[in-house]
Amino acid sequence: MKAHDGMYIDGEWRPATGPDVIEVVNPADEQVIGRVPAGTAEDVDLAVRAARAAFPAWAATAPAERAARLAALRDVLAARKDEIAETVTAELGSPLKFSQNVHAAVPVAVAGSYAELAATHPFEEKVGNSTVHLEPIGVVAAITPWNYPLHQIVAKVAPALAAGCTVVLKPAEDTPLVAQLFAEAVHEAGVPAGVFNLVTGLGPVAGQALAEHPGVDLVSFTGSTAVGRQIGATAGAALKKVALELGGKSANVILPSADLAKAVNVGVANVMSNSGQTCSAWTRMLVHRDQYEEAVELAAAAAAKYGERIGPVVNAKQQARVRGYIEKGVAEGARLVAGGPESPRGQGYFVAPTVFADVTSEMTIAQEEIFGPVLSILRYEDEEDALRIANGTVYGLAGAVWAGEEAEAVAFARRMDTGQVDINGGRFNPLAPFGGYKQSGVGRELGSHGLTEYLQTKSLQF
Secondary structure (H helix, E strand, O other): OOOOOEOOOOOOOEEOOOOEEEEEEEEOOOEEEEEOOOOOOHHHHHHHHHHHOOOOOOOHHHHHHHHHHHHHHHHHHHHHHHHHHHHHHHHHHOOOHEEEEHHHHHHHHHHHHHHHHHHHHEEEEEEEOOOEEEEEEEEEEEEEOOHHHHHHHHHHHHHHHHHHHEEEEEEOOOOHHHHHHHHHHHOOOOOOOOOOEEEEOOOOHHHHHHHHHHOOOOEEEEEHHHHHHHHHHHHHHHEEEEEEEEOOEEEEEEEOOOOHHHHHHHOOOOOOOHOOOOOOOOOOOEHHHHHHHHHHHHHHHHHHHHOOOOOOOOOHHHHHHHHHHHHHHHHHEEEEOOOOOOOOOOOOOOOOEEEEEOOOOOOHHHHHHOOOEEEEEEEEEOOHHHHHHHHOOEOOOEEEOOOOOOHHHHHHOOOOOOOOOOEOOOOOOOOOOEEHHHHHHOOOOOOOHHHHEEEEEEEEEE
């Protein structure tokens, strides 16, 4: 697609207020594929003012009408799925098949789920002698990451619109082209002017201005825990609500009764998907000591198959960061059984699919989020030891448990300090709430729980 040289504000593309631009680079070949404006605080102010002005009418719109606009948006995204996939592949580096099956397809499902929820969610209920109303919170600042660029946009914008909120979106600077495509889709779907607005730009400039803006009622952010703390502090000073989906270091617990080969192979695939750039990836594999060496051999063999199938990481900085963690793993005594810090290709920001054995909980690679195709395999003595290791990080976003009997896996999963657990390879559910415990964030996305993040409660007593 051709990049727009302006911002989408109040239903039209407008020139940016400043001269600076952001170059969009294809991480597979390091070539510039587009340029978008680097938004200023003035651009943000214009967008927030447009959203503020549009809010009363949109909030008063019947839920059925909001549902109809979201259904139209779903249909436009479905019709443009090939263009979406090609755009994400170009700016993120994701293999085209993965872009088609995940980056383009999942947002269609999520948008559709909110079209249905907008029409069916109980925005009012009777409680004794009171009527309780759920009302839109107001203007939403949506600040989204680059790793699942369209999914994260839809996971914030769709529930906000379903609730009756208006939105200003600031997408990640590495993947702004699919955000511009989304703005085109919103326009085509007939969403009224000012209800959705897009400002491209850098986080410390446009993102900070958006989080600080007094016209914003809620900040929804997905990204690193460090930046989440900054946004939380900024919003907290104004007593502004936040929804934060942050980092993860999820445990994949393989109990002795599990199908070991299946659990290991699925676990490796989970870590390598999207080049490891998934906050919920199961980057710690926990295996009983009696099955440990067999699991290591299986994991090394599985990782080797991804050598030519995996895409690059998003940029040179991320490549250096991931390679630095691999070097640290070696320095701290972990055993490298697949991959390594050397770049597997001469061009592009590629990282070799990497597996470490003999990892202990104290090691950096077992505690910090790497955000690359790096798996750490840890040994446990018994179930209590596995639980201690699984819960032994500051994060609590996702995880997995494998066992011969579902009940055994569920019993273990209930004791894990994490927001979502897959049982024996459970499938993704766009209606299930997603979000974390501890330093993995505040709030939930997806389904009805994601919708309620954008609502506030009023009770009327009779």
